[in-house]
Amino acid sequence: MNNSKVLIVDDDPMIRDALAEILSSVGGYNTEIAINGDEGIEKIKDTKYDIVFTDLTMPDVNGMDLLREAKKINSDVPVVVITGYSTIENAVAAMKEGAYDFITKPFKIDKVISLANKIIGEKKLLDNIEIKYDQKASIEKLNAELFSKLQEISVFQTLSTELDGLHNNREIYERIVGMVTRLFVVKEASFGLIENNVLKIKSSIGVKKDIIPLKNTFFEKVISSKNHYIAKCGEINPHSDAIINSSFLSIPLSVNNEVFGILNLAEKSDGLGFSEDEIYLALNFAKKAALRIENNALYDVLYNNLVSALKSLVIIIEARDPYTRHHSERVTSYSLEIADVIGLSEEDKEAIRFGGYLHDIGxxxxxxxxxxxxxxxxxxxxxxxxxxxxxxxxxxxxLKFFEKEKPIIRNHHERFDGTGYPDGLRGEQIPLIVRIIALADSYDAMTSSRPYRKARSHEFALEEMVRCSNTQFDPELVKAFLNTPGLKNKGIWNKKYFL
Ligand SMILES: [Fe+2]
Structure with missing residues (x-):
């Protein structure tokens, strides 16, 4: 039996009685009824109701009037207005005046009951807070806690996104301490990798050691239990060998259930120990970082396997065709010299290095x-x-890798004037690194022996490149090629072409 008191105000006996019946027999509420607005207000003056349901459209004193009066008598009383679909805007207006919620006619039994239960549940929660603390102070305290939780969550989310953007584990090792200290204000923090019975520190704050032997430290416990450890006062701080008189949290980072590193947080600035929430957050951060590190390692393995497989293909091709043996290496080397002359980025040079090697893989x-x-x-x-x-x-x-290299493989026979193959790209439609490879490829083809002809001289090849500048080749790149140290140093060609 529910002892909560509910008042139902409606001039329509059908609605009034149906609602009272639902609330008392299904919800177990203690219900009273008023047949109009005036009677409703009188009852609210006399009795403290837990919920008031009122029809909006009533003669004389309507539901809106009753709502305003009820709020004057007892501002805490939750008033639910009853309305038809056609007058739903009135319900919205009532909400603005302080109504708790509204129900529409014809109402559903479960909706009415769940709404009443929700109101009573919230009221009980507030009453409990009132019993324990002064209400205002407790709400402020709750707000402060909520605010600090939200802040922690938002910092955590920023850190997670930042971790996802780091595809290089060295970078993660170096930045992990800086990241975690944005979550907690600590005077000491370190991250190290476990190698040959020592912890090799990769990043730290307030820690002087670069290497910490694991023996006789609680790091041994962290590694064997694969669990975090909160050091007690009086234990030895492995960072400094001093006695711990504040807080020290040590968290293992694992891949495939093997601990490979330890993240340490010590000496909280507020002098307190780590709270359960803080430990939970730190463990989640460490888990996320370990996952990122594992993904990066898997990515590296996959990438390296692909690179080896592709290199094997090139070796097979070159083994079949002795005339093209080392052709790919020479093309790459000429291209890199051009890249240096025109000042290409390291990233482009990397694409040339691999793309040049693979360019004839087809x-x-x-x-x-x-x-x-x-x-x-x-x-x-x-x-x-x-x-x-x-x-x-x-x-x-x-393959999901090699986006920059792919055009080298497809388009290294395109010509600057658009008459090449397979796509007939012209000018800058052909990516710069592809134009470079195309030029180096032609030079090497001319100066190597082919099954059907002997190698041409360097002089011939260079004359040919100057002649085809603007038709087959990008003229700027021809100039750059003529200025590569490899050609200049060989002294192999007519001075008139030097810039
Ligand atoms: Fe080719």
Whole structure:
């Protein structure tokens, strides 16, 4: 039996009685009824109700009048207004005047009961707070706690996003302490990797040691239990070998259930120990960091495996075709010299390094009889050779890496004037690093022996490149190529081309 008192004010006996019946028999509430606004107000004056339900549309004193009077008599009384769908805007107006909620006719039994239960539940919660503390002070305290929790959560979320952006584990190791000290104000913090029975400190604040032997420290417990440890006063602080008289929290970081590092937080600035909430937050941060580190390591393994597999393909192609042996390496080396002359970024140079090596990978799909034919090629055979750009692209396409290298493989036979293949790209439609590779590739093709002709001289190749500047090649890159130290130092060519 519910002892809460509910008043129902409605001039319509059908509605009034139905609502009273629902609340008393289903909800177990102690219900009273008033047949109009006047009677309702009188009853509210006499009795302290836990909830008042009132119809909005009543003759003389309507629901809005009753709401205002009820609030004057007892500002805490929750008033729920009853309205039809057609007059829902009146309900909204009532809410603005202080109504707790509204129900629409015809009402559903479960909606009425759950609303009444919700109101009573909230009231009980507030009453409890009132019993324990002065209400205002307790609300302020709750607000302050809520605010600080929200702040912690928002810092935690910022840190999580920051961690997700770090694809390099070295960077995580170096920054992890700086990040965690944004969550907690501590005088000492460190992160180290476990190597040969020592903790090698990778980043720290207020810690002088770079290496901490694990033996006889509580780090041994952290590693064996794979669990965090809160050091007690009187234990030895491994950071300084001094006696701990404040707080020290040590958290293991694991991958595949193996502890590989330890994150330490010590000497909270407020002099207090770590609260349960703080420990929870620190553990979650460490877990998130360990996951990021694991992902990065997996990414590295996957990336390195792919790189090895692709390099093996190049080795296979070059083994089939002795004429192109080391061709890829030379193309890469010429391209890097050009990149230096024009001052390309390290990132672009990295793409040249790998893309240059792979650029003819599609030749794996060209038949030996065509690739190695010592005679002149037919038109069909030339077309088959040209397909190596598309075949190479198809090999690379499914891989989620090498976005900068992919155009090198597909487009290194494009020409500056748009007459190349496979896409007929022209000018700056061809990415800069691809234009560089195209130039280096042509130079090396001319100066290497082919199945059907002997190598041309460097002088011939350079004359040819100058001649085809603006048609086949980007003229700026031809100039840059002529100024690469490799060519200058060889003294292999006519001074008139030096800039
Ligand atoms: Fe090629």
């Amino acid at each position: 030749k794996i799909g060209v038949r030996d009889t065509v690739l190695l034919k010592p005679d002149r090629l037919s038109n069909e055979e030339i077309e088959e050779i040209r397909q190596h750009t598309v075949i190479g692209d198809n090999i690379m396409k499914p």
